[in-house]
Amino acid sequence: MELLNLSIRELNKLFITKKTKPSELYSEIFNRSASSEAALHAHLSLFEETNLDKAKKSDERFSKSENVGLLDGIPLAIKDNINIKDEKTTCSSKMLSNFVSPYNATVISKLDTEQTIYTGKTNLDEFAMGSSTENSAFGLTRNPWNTDYVPGGSSGGSAASVASRSSIAALGSDTGGSIRQPASFCGLVGFKPTYGSVSRYGLVAFASSLDQIGPISKSVDDARIVYSAISGHDSLDSTSINDEQIELPFEKNATIGIVKELMEDGISEESKKEVEKVIDILKQKGYNIKEVSLPLIKLSISIYYLIAPAECSANLARFDGVRYGLRVDGKTSYEMMEKTRAEGFGDEVKRRILLGTYALSAGYYDEYYGKALRARKKMVDEFSTIFKECDYLISPTTPTEAFKAGEKTNNPLEMYMSDLCTIPANLAGLPAISIPTGLSSNNLPLGVQIMSKPLTDNSLLDFSEMLEKELEFNSTPEGWSK
Numbered sequence: 001m002e003l004l005n006l007s008i009r010e011l012n013k014l015f016i017t018k019k020t021k022p023s024e025l026y027s028e029i030f031n032r033s034a035s036s037e038a039a040l041h042a043h044l045s046l047f048e049e050t051n052l053d054k055a056k057k058s059d060e061r062f063s064k065s066e067n068v069g070l071l072d073g074i075p076l077a078i079k080d081n082i083n084i085k086d087e088k089t090t091c092s093s094k095m096l097s098n099f100v101s102p103y104n105a106t107v108i109s110k111l112d113t114e115q116t117i118y119t120g121k122t123n124l125d126e127f128a129m130g131s132s133t134e135n136s137a138f139g140l141t142r143n144p145w146n147t148d149y150v151p152g153g154s155s156g157g158s159a160a161s162v163a164s165r166s167s168i169a170a171l172g173s174d175t176g177g178s179i180r181q182p183a184s185f186c187g188l189v190g191f192k193p194t195y196g197s198v199s200r201y202g203l204v205a206f207a208s209s210l211d212q213i214g215p216i217s218k219s220v221d222d223a224r225i226v227y228s229a230i231s232g233h234d235s236l237d238s239t240s241i242n243d244e245q246i247e248l249p250f251e252k253n254a255t256i257g258i259v260k261e262l263m264e265d266g267i268s269e270e271s272k273k274e275v276e277k278v279i280d281i282l283k284q285k286g287y288n289i290k291e292v293s294l295p296l297i298k299l300s301i302s303i304y305y306l307i308a309p310a311e312c313s314a315n316l317a318r319f320d321g322v323r324y325g326l327r328v329d330g331k332t333s334y335e336m337m338e339k340t341r342a343e344g345f346g347d348e349v350k351r352r353i354l355l356g357t358y359a360l361s362a363g364y365y366d367e368y369y370g371k372a373l374r375a376r377k378k379m380v381d382e383f384s385t386i387f388k389e390c391d392y393l394i395s396p397t398t399p400t401e402a403f404k405a406g407e408k409t410n411n412p413l414e415m416y417m418s419d420l421c422t423i424p425a426n427l428a429g430l431p432a433i434s435i436p437t438g439l440s441s442n443n444l445p446l447g448v449q450i451m452s453k454p455l456t457d458n459s460l461l462d463f464s465e466m467l468e469k470e471l472e473f474n475s476t477p478e479g480w481s482k
């Protein structure tokens with residue numbers, strides 16, 4: 001059982017030295033999900049049968065020492081808005097409940113080259129819109145640290161899967177925090193890479209200028225291994241960039257900025273304390289620390305809730321009863337579309353389509369969407385100025401620890417506030433990571449977020465790993481340790 005707590009590198013070593021083999025790990029993983037699914041509902045589908053052959057092929061490669069690398073035979077869970085050929089991609093929506101993908105997302109093709117194995121598809125807020133996984137049309141996911149609480153969202157299924165050791169690591173997508181926030185709520189590492197450094201081809205689009213795929217894992221090193229497998233230029237994604245990494249100073253000569261606006265009202269004392277703990281560690285190690293101010297951060301939720309719904313209203317127009325998934329018949333084609341969309345989408349998705357369509361409509365476009373775009377540009381400029389003085393920016397990942405299931409479902413505005421600290425990195429396209437730092441008085445995980453300049457992902461990972469070692473957080477929730 002110990003196997004499930006090991007890192008990718010440790011497992012790879014055990015495979016190479018023939019102390020265990022991928023199919024053994026795979027069956028342990030499925031023993032675990034057999035016992036955890038009823039309590040957590042992290043997955044929408046499990047691939048026990050379909051991927052066992054792949055695990056056995058990995059066994060053979062290791063037995064002949066022909067393994068292809070660190071991810072060979074490693075079971076990863078995949079958020080159910082990322083396409084795997086011949087498997088269902090539901091986006092946790094009735095609209096796509098029977099949709100089987102005819103192709104692989106680029107990240108999946110890349111993982112296939114590494115001979116990764118998949119455990120299944122994970123639950124999410126419908127079309128990745130939400131912060132708690134309660135917006136799934138197929139039922140909520142629960143937090144492995146305490147099942148009264150949400151695992152965060154929208155990648156809550158991926159986080160619950162890794163935290164309960166039902167997969168070794170997972171892929172999520174992050175439009176406003178959906179990798180980092182659930183990682184923080186579940187005591188894990190969540191990494192949103194620089195916008196454009198991981199292909200979005202085959203990720204069902206929510207808000208295309210913000211969406212980014214990335215890993216959720218037990219450690220920074222696991223995140224690095226998955227990130228290096230899935231990143232790189234892809235001609236199938238027009239926003240994909242060439243991954244020429246810029247190096248940032250890492251040891252003592254780096255300057256660390258503490259974002260003032262993310263240490264003020266609305267942030268719990270416990271979340272602030274975690275940042276202070278990190279500051280103390282960095283001071284002791286001789287880093288230069290200063291408080292920095294990015295005044296526009298205060299507007300980031302308003303900017304995001306114009307841009308993301310506007311893009312979502314355009315992206316989700318394709319679900320019209322003709323091209324994909326659900327179709328509810330009507331007397332005319334118009335009635336068919338109306339009925340299909342009324343039945344297929346849940347409340348939060350409808351709310352965003354309405355908001356976005358309004359913000360983009362003639363007469364309002366400039367006042368709402370146009371203004372949000374201009375404010376976004378100013379925020380990017382603020383970040384550029386700060387990054388002339390600082391290498392890394394630190395803040396809490398979330399204003400509070402995980403909240404209880406049902407606590408915020410009737411108050412969308414309060415739910416939106418839980419992304420206060422994570423949204424700015426999406427608006428500015430920055431790489432940002434959440435690492436777990438400790439437990440709250442309720443015994444729930446807390447984390448800090450570190451952001452850096454675009455294309456400094458590798459330095460950000462190195463810096464975070466240094467902190468991770470100092471923090472010595474044990475990422476295993478009680479009850480899932482064996």
Ligand code: GLN
Nearest residue numbers: 128130174175176177178
């Ligand atoms: N919670 C945010 C939202 O509801 C972010 C979601 C995401 O990153 N996919 O839009």
